[in-house]
Amino acid sequence: MNFFEQQDHARRQTRVLLLLFALAVIAIVLAVNFAMALICIYAQGGSFSGHHDYPRGFFATNTLITLILIGGGTLLEMFNLRDGGDAIARMAGARMVALNTRDTFERRLLNVVEEMALASGIACPKVYLMDREDSINAFAAGYNPNEAVIVMTRGSLDRLTRDELQGVVGHEFSHILNGDMRLNIRLVGVLFGIQMFADFGRQIMESGVLATEEDTLSKRRTPLHVILFVVGATLFAIGYIGLFFGRIIKSAVSRHREFLADASAIQFTRNPDGLGNALRKIGGLMQTGRAVSQIQHRNAEQLSHFFLTAVRPGLLEGLFATHPSLFERLHRIYGRNMDMLDAPSIRKSDVAASQTMRADIAYAATPFVDAVANADAISADIVAVARQAYGGSTLVKIRLCTQIDQAVHNPYVAPLLVYALLLDSAQENSPQHQYLIEHLPGQAAQVMQLATAIKSLPVNARLPLLDLMMPALRQLPMVDRDAMLAHIERMIASDRHVSLSEFVLQTVLVRRLAAQANRAVRVKYSSVTELKQECHILFSLVAHVAAPLLKQPATSLLMRAADFSPHLFLSEKDLIGIAELSYGRIKIALDKTNQLAPLANPALIKSLLAIAGEQSPLPLPLADLLRAICAAIEAPMPPVVAAVYTASGWSDASLS
Template sequence: MNFFEQQDHARRQSRMLVLLFALAVIAIVLAVNIVMALLWILLQGQPLAGAHHYPHGFFFTNTCITVLLICGGTMIEIFNLRDGGDAVARMVGGRQVSPNTIDLHERRLLNIVEEMALASGIACPKVYLLAKEESINAFAAGYNPNEAVVVLTQGALTRLTRDELQGVVGHEFSHILNGDMRLNLKLLGVTFGIEMVGDFGRQALEFAWYNSDGIEAGFKLAVFRIIAFIFGFAFFVIGYIGLFFGRVIKFAVSRQREYLADASAIQFTRNPDGLGNALRKIAALSDKGFSGAYIGHRNAEQLSHLFVSAVRPHLMAGFFATHPPLQERLRRIYGREVEMPDEQELRVQDVRNFPVPSDALPALAYASTPLRAMRTDLQEASTAIALAAAHAYGDGTLAQIRLSPEIDRVAHDPAEAPLLLYALFLNPADERSPQLQYLLEHMPNQIAQVKRLAAAIVQLPENARLPLLDLMMPALRQLSVPERDAMLAQFQRMIASDKRVSLHEFVLQTVLVRRLAAQANRAVRIKYATVNELRAECLVLFSLLAHVAAPLRKEAVASLFMRAAHASPTLALSEKDVSGIDALSYSRIKLALDKLNQLAPLANPALIKSLLAIAGEQAALPLPLADLLRAICAALEAPMPPTVAAVYTNTGWPAASLS
């Protein structure tokens, strides 16, 4: 099952989520009305048997209040989660790991996350740490791959080897790429709402005992407390209906997706022992009385379906467990029963004593003295970033791109990362370029560093420049929304300074806006079922790609455009539909991409297939075409096709102009 099928499956599960939510609401409403009716009978001193008279609108009022409480709680929680993954990470006490951290465990984790991000062609996620949790666990959260966060416990950092940590991170990247995150955030809102009735009962119990100062002492106080206790206890018990349905919903939605994420992580890393040994350690620690995946934070149960493994032992941990049994997951990974690790394997690791594997060396950052001290042969003048896309698409070998120490440092520094972005826009050989003149006028104090960075970027292979942009995302996302908006506006003015938009500028701006704009972390609503509903927008993209491909493929624009027409017969295209290059403004293309991003998942493969038909799917892609397709995939929140990804794993690819 591919990425787009997974996205569609997630949407269908969302509809099941609505059905289960409705059933839960009905069950809770019935229980509340029964309890309220019994309380009314008791307060009136009437016998339980026989006919009873209730006030006008009694049941209607009970129903409205209950539904309002549940739906209101759901709406409030969804609103609280509007910031996506960051909000979820903060719910369990997550602390963001600084991109330029010098802690060895954290540095190793960031290196692994960067490798996975570069491999998958998505923006490098923010990384959060649950510093107080000594167990082994992790989760990913967010509304889309461009704004995902990856959260790991301190125990995962200290108890797992590099391969095991990579397996766990690969599992979380599988959730990112399989479309699970948005569904999981919806699940958070839904379960919070239906569990609110029980929380309301608990608060009523607390109110009865701790807020009775204004009640006259003696008999009245005793009666008040008894009534409040009965009322609160009844709603607290009803809350278990919500808890039951909450776990049923989590079980129905998340359990099979854990098997899928395990399989995807192994395919992604090409190493079953990585994730397999991590799960073995969790199981072994649990068997020894230490809950290997236990999360102590009070919100952990609410987020239980997000984690790699169950966060708490639970009364309903059998059939309704949110995660499959660890032994069954291990059996599916290895195809057999496996033994548990010994005490030596379970010890807390010391990164300083790690043997550094050869494939890990390129991904280590050398900016800090402790890292340079790890091995003498690491004290070289440049840093290498491993592009691990071969794990997902190739033969398992790593292509390497070497970064200067200054580029590596600036890319991970939120204060200076914008300067590296300005450098990506510059041609340092052209001292008279309007962009350079704009920076001289508006940023005179930083222009020397920008020019120095631009000169260093020129030394990189050209297929390293967009991956470098992805690498900078965690640092750039630490900027506040007003700071990011101001930066994007500055780029817009810088691009407009020469009254034209080059392909290089278009690609960079498209990726930046999609990943850093104020609304970039918001869920995108699906509005269109087929590409036929977006014919005009498809024409814009087909025309753009045909104009870019024509000089590279040495074919006529109309001929290339008709390749897309043959790949998309339902659009009924002809040569006269091709838009002229002058009609393809940045604003028009951006509007087309925004609307196409609202296309149903299963309609996306046909669109991308048509674009690849123009680019030449069977032949090696020239870099300008690959960059444009990479930017389009980023705008559509889709993974890069293997043909495009291959361009960025081959550092020996001949240089091609981006202008």
């Protein structure tokens, strides 16, 4: 199942979710009315035989209040989750890993996440750590790839090797790429409304117990305390209906997606033992029966469908299983039954393992091991360990010079690196330089130094820098993000001309960092035929950019798209002139295209690729444009585009 089919499947699952939610609400309403009827009968004398007079509108009032509580709880929780992945990470009690962390294990995790972001061509997610959880588990959360987060337990860092950690991170990146996260967050909000009765009941019941104990010590008993306990127990019983349906809903939504994510992780890392051994270690911990095999946080049940595997061993089997069994997942990975593994802490292991951990920092998971620099900080034995442990890795990771590397990971220097990317394409003493000197005089010198450093990078390494910068830029307050985007807009406009590189840079940054970038986008259009004019704009843009690169007329390139989009009835006269393709007009077209139904996107992307032709590799400017369009409509990069950024020269660049 590809990305767009998975997105469409997620939309259809939302309908199933709503149906099950409606059944849960009906069951809770019936239970509330039944309980209130019993209370009314008891108040009238306790006889359950004969006719009973209920107050006027008794059942209607009970139903209305119940619906208001459920709806209000759901809406309140959805509002609380408006920050997407960051809100879910906070619910799990996780803290964000500092980009400049000195902890070896945390640095290794950040390196692996950056590698996976480069390999998959999406913005690098923020990384959070659940410090108090010693189990092996992880999850990804967010409304879209632009604001996704990866959350890891401390046990995952302490008990997994680098290859195993790569497998787990690859699994979570699959959830990001397949659009699973948005449904997962909606699930949390929807289920809160039907499960909150159980929480209220538990709290009232505990209050009743404590009050009753106090009355016993003081030799007096107030009926109100007994009533509190009974009311609490009743609410808990009613709330258990919500828990029951909540577990069924999560089971129906979660299980099959884990198989897809497992397969994608192996595709990313090309190493079945990475994820496979991680799952085997999880199974080994569960077989011990110790608390270390489960998530201890109080919100574990509420977030159980997010995690790599079950948060409780009891939730791994039967009707309420949120995940497929480990044995079944391992059988699909290896094609045979596999034994479980022990999962000792690496922090407490021997010196050789410690050397391997140090090598994680020294070595950037690239086959060019002998090119690792900073010899004063890296001893020969560590490089040898790195070569032996990671020489066969297929992931690509750039080794940046110290100046750029620090800028990439510093929230208040990363904007200067963005300005430097604009200067890199400008002539000396250009209007961009003058704008910088006039409006950012205190930072101009550092921006120019960074621009000089960027020139030493291969050209296909520059746009992926934006992916690596995203965690740092997303840490900026919204007012600072807006100020940065405003400076970028004015720098671009300073020479009254928008170059292709400027357009690509601005498109990607606005889509990822603007005020509404982390919000879920609603589907408004079911077919590209509803966006005929917008498609003409995008096709014309790609045709004009491709024409000089492929040495063919833009009109003939446009007609290539006609073969893949016959329902748009394209003709040569539909080519829009380059002078009419302003940034604002293209942005509106991209915003509308982002509201297309998932299954309508493949035809659009195929048409755009058809314009580019069958040339391999694609010219870099054309690949940059297609990359920006995919980022703007939240679609993964096609392989032919991604290949441009993993070509030779990207791995051995700018060694310091």
